[in-house]
Amino acid sequence: MPEQAATDDILHVLRQTWGHTRFRPLQEDIIRSVLAGQDTLALLPTGGGKSICFQVPALARPGLCLVVSPLIALMKDQVENLRQRGVKAEAVYAGMSHQEIDQTLDNCVYGPVKFLYVSPERLLTDLFRVRVAKMKVSLLAIDEAHCVSQWGYDFRPPYLRIAELRELLPGVPCIALTATATEQVREDIVEKLVFGASHRVFQQSFARPNLSYSVLETEDKFRRMLEVVRGVGADKTSIVYARTRRQTEDAAAYLQQQRLSAAAYHAGLPADQRTKVQQDWMQNKTRCIVATNAFGMGIDKPDVRLVLHLEAPDNLEAYYQEAGRAGRDEKYAFAVLLRGPADADELRRRTRLSYPPLDTVRRVYQALANFSRTAVGGGELVAFDFDLQQFAETYRIKALDAHNSLRTLAREGFVQLNEAVNNPARVHIPIDHTDLYRFQVANVQHDQLIKSLLRLHGGELFAGFQRISENSLAQYLRLSVVELRKMLLFLHRSGIIQFQPRHESPQALFTTPRHDADKLPLDQKRLTRQRDLATHKTDSVIRYAAGGRCRQQLLLEYFGELEAPACGVCDFCLARKKARQESVPMPELRAQLLELVKATPQTPREVLARYAPGQASAVTALLRDLVELGELRYATDGRLSG
Known part of the structure; x- marks a missing residue:
């Protein structure tokens, strides 16, 4: 169709469904590439409007869009948002019964469903393969596409099977989307998803001109958190990220004691309470939400003025995504990381412990089989309620060993852990x-x-x-x-x-038929590579926190933008700007000092009080030189005079 007609069509879809009158940067180019049938990789920063890039072309043409997404909560949010806009959307994920999955897939074959969201583990089950062949799929969308790469920060082995799915959908274009990917990860995505020779890659700069990054040294993180929240404005919307559930509750309680509007949010809270906390924050009844890193995925609140991290995440990809939830309205906002004296050592220790010995991993795998009463060869994709603390206590395993072993098993593609998600009756x-x-x-x-x-x-x-x-x-x-x-x-x-029935407990499942634990095919070489990669990513976080340069330049270089100018608004840039403004050229400073002391004899301390701290060494050295040259002299009361 003519170019203008195509533009009119997609703008009509945008206006009719979302009420927007124009696209954000790169969105229209990405949509045109998809509509032209080209495999497309879209790299847009957090808040850049990635979902529009596959939802608009899917609505602009006949057929169903199949969306692969790794996060149940994110899937459910997007499906609900589409339904509220009058668009038929469904999802298939862990925790659904066989009958429910069967009915949902039937609706996609025979009904007017436009979007089917599916977790990667479900893609190539026999049930799904039979049904997807009958669906009129017009577009395959891969959300969080960095999960396909072993060089990424959140590798998911089931994503590697998307290439097999593409064989079942010949001629169907694929769009892959992510907010964070290094050059190595970008190349891996294109290869693993079997993009065609004429594929297109669109990358928006990861720079956020309105976002001021800072790292603040402190030995009292709660007190410093309070100062920052108040400094930005206690009436402004903010997110504080904590590492543990306990820390979220303690930090929220501390802010409440200081009469600030704050609430804790984590997966251990009852579903009703989580929903209320999130709604109160979205509606500005609560100004500050203190949360674990699961909070924020898929939540579009543009007026967040501050994102503060009490602890650094394990990698810069996660930090960039979480910090990027501030200032989506393109107004000035702050991303602050608090850094304690022992934080670097603690981050390295956590990374080291994240890769437990293989015998510990096998022991945890066997305990999980016992816990779920799953026989060898059975249990594939059968979800069961799972409480980590109860599991660890039952089998006398340290909770940290259990947690890290289960994460290793998930990275290797043997199990999947799902946070508590509210599934209504x-x-x-x-x-x-x-x-x-x-x-x-x-x-x-x-x-x-x-x-x-x-x-x-x-x-x-x-x-x-x-x-x-x-x-x-x-x-x-x-x-x-x-x-x-x-x-x-x-x-x-x-x-x-x-x-x-209604269900809101955390769940686990085996993503393959259960193995004999002694014969579990763990790949030691791959695990060693993953550990080395994780160590490298940890070192990148530590270097970022140490600073010494523009914070945004450090982040952009990590993602391959090597020629980015200094941002001018991070703590480093602002300090350098202030020092330049406060500095006085040496000849002028010399004249100022002579005039000042000749007019009114003063002690060196009184002279220094008139200058900024950054000028102290220069003023002290110059006073010493002037005394040695005889242009200034000390009186008996210790004052300098001309």
């Missing part, structure tokens, strides 16, 4: 209207419940699983939640409905 009616009516006539005691479900959710219940609020439904029927759940379970066992 869901209901689907698998029978037709006639059979349902017969059941209602024969079972009057359940008639009111079925009518209420249909009144509240309509015919959509027959098409697929619909979320229900057990509390609201119980109030509507004047029942207790316990009584309501018993009735729903009875209807489920009777085959009248398919009922998935």
